[in-house]
Amino acid sequence: MMAQKRVTVYLLSGFLGSGKTTLLTKAIDHFTEAGRKPAVIMNEIGEVNLDGQLVANEVPMSELLGGCICCSSRGDLATALHELVTGEQPDLIFIESTGIANPMEIIDEVTDASLIIPVELKAVITVVDAPQLLELNRTSRGKTYRLMKEQIRCANLLLLNKTDLLTGTALEEVDALVREWNPYATNHFTVFSQIDMRLVEMLEEEGREAIHLLDEQGSHDHEADSRTSHEEHEHEHDHAHEHGSHHHHSHSHVMAYTHFFERAVDSNAFEEFVSKLPQEVYRAKGILSFSDTSSRFLFQYAYREMDFVKITPKGEVPDVAVFIGENFSRNAVRDALLKLESMFDSDTKS
Numbered sequence: 253m254m255a256q257k258r259v260t261v262y263l264l265s266g267f268l269g270s271g272k273t274t275l276l277t278k279a280i281d282h283f284t285e286a287g288r289k290p291a292v293i294m295n296e297i298g299e300v301n302l303d304g305q306l307v308a309n310e311v312p313m314s315e316l317l318g319g320c321i322c323c324s325s326r327g328d329l330a331t332a333l334h335e336l337v338t339g340e341q342p343d344l345i346f347i348e349s350t351g352i353a354n355p356m357e358i359i360d361e362v363t364d365a366s367l368i369i370p371v372e373l374k375a376v377i378t379v380v381d382a383p384q385l386l387e388l389n390r391t392s393r394g395k396t397y398r399l400m401k402e403q404i405r406c407a408n409l410l411l412l413n414k415t416d417l418l419t420g421t422a423l424e425e426v427d428a429l430v431r432e433w434n435p436y437a438t439n440h441f442t443v444f445s446q447i448d449m450r451l452v453e454m455l456e457e458e459g460r461e462a463i464h465l466l467d468e469q470g471s472h473d474h475e476a477d478s479r480t481s482h483e484e485h486e487h488e489h490d491h492a493h494e495h496g497s498h499h500h501h502s503h504s505h506v507m508a509y510t511h512f513f514e515r516a517v518d519s520n521a522f523e524e525f526v527s528k529l530p531q532e533v534y535r536a537k538g539i540l541s542f543s544d545t546s547s548r549f550l551f552q553y554a555y556r557e558m559d560f561v562k563i564t565p566k567g568e569v570p571d572v573a574v575f576i577g578e579n580f581s582r583n584a585v586r587d588a589l590l591k592l593e594s595m596f597d598s599d600t601k602s
């Protein structure tokens with residue numbers, strides 16, 4: 253069966269007060285004007301949603317208040333996603349996490365949800381409070397600093413925000429620091445989170461192999477999606493530095509690839525594929541039908557261990573697997589899975 257249309261999910265990450273809500277309101281305006289329907293999941297540590305006041309009333313919004321998504325009971329976020337998708341049929345959903353959230357936990361929860369709800373996490377956008385990061389880097393390097401590092405590391409797109417408060421050399425310093433932590437994302441200096449929203453649109457297109465959106469304008473330099481070797485990255489990285497470019501685009505820093513199976517695959521062949529996953533893929537999960545078993549299985553993979561549990565999903569759930577990692581080739585994983593699917597051309601069980 254063809255996979256049903258998925259609602260794009262973007263995770264907005266960044267420390268307290270970095271400029272996430274400022275970005276969110278701009279993104280909502282942009283997508284609404286472009287004729288698309290955005291929805292929002294707001295997570296606040298406090299009991300009231302103040303940021304929500306800044307979002308236009310007609311934008312469907314789900315509020316998770318009184319705690320951080322990453323520590324609250326698992327399932328709240330999935331419930332919110334489910335309600336928005338079924339009740340509002342949005343085209344895209346922005347999740348604004350609290351500034352203290354560990355993004356990996358949220359990525360994990362959204363990708364878990366994507367196994368049973370038609371959503372797909374397309375990218376993590378992290379807003380960095382550039383002056384604060386610089387300050388912490390020079391002084392304490394404590395817990396906040398480490399959290400900011402986590403938020404930066406898992407981003408596909410990085411906004412180095414509040415640059416109006418920094419001088420030229422400080423900008424270079426913060427840019428170098430962030431690049432060291434995450435050479436694969438694109439960095440953009442921003443004031444009041446002002447960026448070209450086509451960069452956000454491009455993240456959505458990426459999964460569909462349409463990565464040349466901005467290339468048509470001739471203004472940006474993209475690496476091909478299939479470039480995966482470390483050397484090439486290093487080269488590109490150095491190259492970008494030589495030219496002092498702040499537009500280092502890399503599309504291999506994929507934090508999630510979602511594969512929808514069109515047919516059942518052989519269980520042994522699948523196991524072998526999983527055992528050979530590159531080590532950059534550190535997490536995977538899925539719901540699968542195998543050509544050689546009668547039951548469906550929930551598949552889990554973490555720290556190079558895999559696990560299969562028989563399940564009977566409730567409702568219509570497609571065969572799907574999500575791969576999470578840093579800097580792995582989405583194409584390589586996809587091609588290997590397509591090959592598994594075509595192993596038994598006569599077997600069309602789904």
Ligand SMILES: Nc1nc2c(ncn2[C@@H]2O[C@H](COP(=O)(O)OP(=O)(O)OP(=O)(O)O)[C@@H](O)[C@H]2O)c(=O)[nH]1
Pocket residue numbers: 266267268269270271272273274275303350351413414415416417442443444445
């Ligand atoms: N000077 C300066 N202030 C900014 C910039 N971007 C945002 N701000 C201000 O910083 C404050 C926090 O911005 P928000 O967008 O609410 O930040 P947030 O990340 O959503 O904050 P939390 O929801 O508390 O995590 C607001 O007063 C913004 O007006 C910037 O580029 N420069």
